[in-house]
Amino acid sequence: MKLYLVQHGDAMTKDEDPQRPLSARGQRDAARMAAFLQRAGIHASRVIHSGKLRAEQTAVLLAATLAPETVPEIVDIINPNDPPGPFVWQMDAWVDDTLIVGHLPFMARLVTHLLTGDGGEQLVDYRPGSIVCLEREEEHDWHLCWMLRPELLAE
Numbered sequence: 001m002k003l004y005l006v007q008h009g010d011a012m013t014k015d016e017d018p019q020r021p022l023s024a025r026g027q028r029d030a031a032r033m034a035a036f037l038q039r040a041g042i043h044a045s046r047v048i049h050s051g052k053l054r055a056e057q058t059a060v061l062l063a064a065t066l067a068p069e070t071v072p073e074i075v076d077i078i079n080p081n082d083p084p085g086p087f088v089w090q091m092d093a094w095v096d097d098t099l100i101v102g103h104l105p106f107m108a109r110l111v112t113h114l115l116t117g118d119g120g121e122q123l124v125d126y127r128p129g130s131i132v133c134l135e136r137e138e139e140h141d142w143h144l145c146w147m148l149r150p151e152l153l154a155e
Contacts, residue, residue: 002145003091003114003134004037004044004099006062007107009150010128011054022057029129029150030058034065036153037131045096047072050079050103058129059101066099078102084113092139107132114142127151 009026022030044067049059051074059072077087080103087110091098102110108122111132115123124132129150134142 001095001136002097003136003142004042004066004097005107005111005132005134006058006099006101007104007126007128007130008049008052008054008058008101009061019053021053026054026058026128027061030061032153032155033129033131033148033150034062036148037062038065042066043097044070044099046070046094046098047101048075048078048098049101050074051076052079052103055101055103059099062099062101072101075100078106078110080104080106082106084110088113111144115144 009030010023011020011026012023014020047059047063047067047070049055049072056072063070063072075087078100084106104126108124108126111134112120112123114134124147127149130147132147133145135145136142
């Protein structure tokens with residue numbers, strides 16, 4: 001099973017729009033990322049997001065290409081400051097490749113928790129629109145496959 005752990009794309013500031021939708025750059029980055037991952041053969045059977053507008057918009061853009069037969073789901077325990085433990089307990093029963101769109105610091109804490117078993121040192125340096133791919137070989141044995149940031153993709 002693979003997890004595609006995504007920080008939502010670049011968003012407007014609260015001053016620009018209190019709901020913080022994706023900026024034009026965030027929309028472009030998500031579309032470019034989806035196209036690149038599709039060419040690489042990436043597919044998800046499930047798409048999850050936090051319910052915040054910027055995460056939902058990122059999830060919808062990625063799902064349209066990488067999981068077109070799914071409807072993105074809201075999970076209310078992956079907000080920015082939520083601890084990863086309760087979410088990890090839910091994941092234990094999953095078997096399908098899943099794309100999860102959330103926020104910092106939660107996404108970085110989730111990666112660290114899955115790879116080390118605790119929420120200590122941050123292991124990855126997310127930027128808006130970045131994706132980390134983890135793979136589970138055994139019940140609780142996760143390893144890092146790759147990480148990709150939007151600025152690495154050609155315009």
